[in-house]
Amino acid sequence: MNPLLSVVIPAYQAQDCLARALDSVVGFGDEVEVIVVDDGSTDGTADLARRYVERFAGQVHLLSKPNGGHGSAINAGLERATGTYLKVVDADDWLDRDALAQVLATLRAQVADGGGVDLLVSNFVYEKVGKRRKTAVRYRGALRRGRVSTWAQTRHFGKRQYLMMHALTYRTDVLRRSGLRLPEHTFYVDNLYALVPLSHVHTLYYLDVDLYRYFIGRPDQSVQESVMLRRLDQQLRVNWLMLDHVTGTLAHDRRLRRYQLHYVEIICAVTSILLLRAGTAQALAEKEALWSQMRAQDRELYRKVRWSGLGQMCNLPGATGRRVSVLAYRVAQRAIGFS
DSSP states (O other), rough: OOOOOOEEEEEEETTTTHHHHHHHOOOSSSGGEEEEESSSOOHHHHHHHHHHHHHTTTTTTEEOOOOOOOOHHHHHHHHHHHSEEEEOOOOOOEEOHHHHHHHHHHHHHHHHHTTTOOEEEEEEEEETOSSSSSEEEBBTBOBBBBBBBBBOOOOOTTTTTOOGGGGEEEEEEHHHHHTTOSSSSOOOHHHHHTTGGGGGGEEEEEEEEEEEEEOOTTTTTTTSSHHHHTTHHHHHHHHHHHHHHHHSOOEEEEEEEEHHHHHHHHHHHHHHHHHHHHHHHHHHHHHHHHHHHHHOOOOHHHHHTTSSSHHTTTTHHHHHHHHHHHHHHHHHHHHHOOO
């Protein structure tokens, strides 16, 4: 009998944090399959994972591969997974065990009741270094709690309520049917993971528990602003792939389409602000190209994203407008708690 849930843990140079992630997901018996994907680490990541493989025989597995980046590790984990559902947990993050027990009970009941939903959504918490008060992202109001829903039954998603990877537990065959294949050697591919399969999601279930603990604030972390500024080419690449998907895929429900535009609006705003923060002539030209090519590619998409609140805020004219845009971003950072 296949496991109920596969937990894929992409791990690169993660010897100092991997144990915390593993301790949060092991010990649930045969229902949970844990797959550590060692993405070419040169430290003690693989050795640490092997100790868990030995301790939890048949439940924890180690897959070692040459370095290919976060997307490559998720691809490998998806190929290996045998669980009915799949959850990605980054090696420096962890899950709340009590919440995970509730997730398993919910999935178990869904499968027993007729096959299970396509996507389970739960909350995540920003575990930011140095911040005592933690910010949780919840989906109350946007999704019906504790009930199976379709996209037609969803409501307005607030600016904070976009479905990041941390909130998502997909049915494994939904991921496979979507043809999801994340680019290698590219950061920020979690945005594609959180967008591309949604076109194949017809039923959702929102479990209002704070499951995922998203650890942020390390100086070398990929979502740290200084690091993102050095990797603007990769942020742009992912942004363009998201736009290509939305323009090339017909949504099966108008509210799904509305959500896709909501997500694209947020990511385009983040990319634009980072380009403004870079401030070079090349970065400013890249920002203009992003919006002008969006307009040429899909005028409806451009109109809805460009003239949204965020779209207008990150396109204020002149040097003063650029400063106001960046200031607004800073306010959002403090209010929400992201990097």
